[in-house]
Amino acid sequence: MKRIKLLEVRSELGAGTRGAGMGIDALRVACLNKGSDYFRRYNSVVVPDLNHVLFEKTPFRWAKHIDAIYTVQKGIASAVEQTLRFGEFPLVLAGDHSSANATIAGIKAAYPHKTLGVIWIDAHADLHSPYTTPSGNVHGMPLAAALGLDNRAHQRNEPDAETEFFWHRLQNLAEPGPKLRPEHLVYVVVRDTEEQEDALIAELGIKWIKLPEIKEKGARQLARDIYEHLRFCDLVYISFDVDSLDSSFSIGTGTPVEDGLYLSEAENLCQDLLENERVVCFEMVEINPTLDNGNTMAKNAFNILEKATDAIERRLRTEGVASRS
Secondary structure, three states: OOOEEEEEEOOOOOOOOOOHHHHHHHHHHHHHHHOOOHHHHOEEEEEOOOHHHHHOOOOOOOOOOHHHHHHHHHHHHHHHHHHHHOOOEEEEEEOOOOHHHHHHHHHHHHOOOOOEEEEEEOOOOOOOOOOOOOOOOHHHOHHHHHHOOOOHHHOOOOOOHHHHHHHHHHHOOOOOOOOOOHHHEEEEOOOOOOHHHHHHHHHHOOEEEOHHHHHHHHHHHHHHHHHHHOOOOOEEEEEEEHHHEEOOOOOOOOOOEOOOEOHHHHHHHHHHHHOOOOEEEEEEEOOOHHHOOOOHHHHHHHHHHHHHHHHHHHHHHHHHHHHHO
16 A cells, blocks of 8 residues: 655745744644644655755845755655655645645656646635746745746746746756646635736636635535546646635634635545545645744644545555555
8 A cells, every 4th residue: 555655844935924944843743732643653754944044135036045945846846756756645744835836846757747737725826926926935936837937928027037047947847847737727715816816817717716616515516526627637736725724713824814714624625635546645835833823723734634644545545455456
């Protein structure tokens, strides 16, 4: 039977608010307080972070710390690729969401000839580039990098040549060219976007499932609809940002947004989506205990993580039995 491997990425270089690098340790505290053996059950590998560069001034106004982020992302992509090549299931726990570009690149490096679908459960579209970003925070850019998009049609910034150099390196991480097609991306509960992103979503026709549809259909039907949309994808990666939760549950994250998922909805949705045999990777990001009260976000996220992991385990067991029979 395939085993789950935890990939711990403590980098928070892409975030605008400090503290997401402590998110994994906050999950470990939540695990201990619950009396769970979760972190003893699975092998884990720590991907090197370069958070010490946060003490230095970054010269990259429109993609802060992009040089160090590129180095970190090479490590993430390599760890994901290696885990998949060893026949294990990478479960990525990361600080800020810029890591997702590297996760996608690692999956594509392991399966260069397979078509990848991405389910993006997040408050944000993360479709900015150095040409459109209002903040310069790279955690708002992972999908633009994976899709190979600059969005020059809606350009508002003039990044310097060095920024462009590293941006193109991120877009071509692990292998040259886009790793993902717009029709193979599904947004779930994205609700805090800028006009440059909205224009791109409309232009590209990205499937966008908003809260009313989630409430109306429920997790099981929603999962069916999503997989019907992704029927031409060989593999699927699910990225879960904790700010997809309603802001009443998600104080402990850098950018909480109201009108998000309730905890039970997030648990059910992750479970139902992870039962699909095409899912090869799950990622959870953006827990920031420095913004929290009593580690509440990590407690809630840990419950979701346990349920999600149970769903992965059940599926891997079923696949193991099927391959032996």
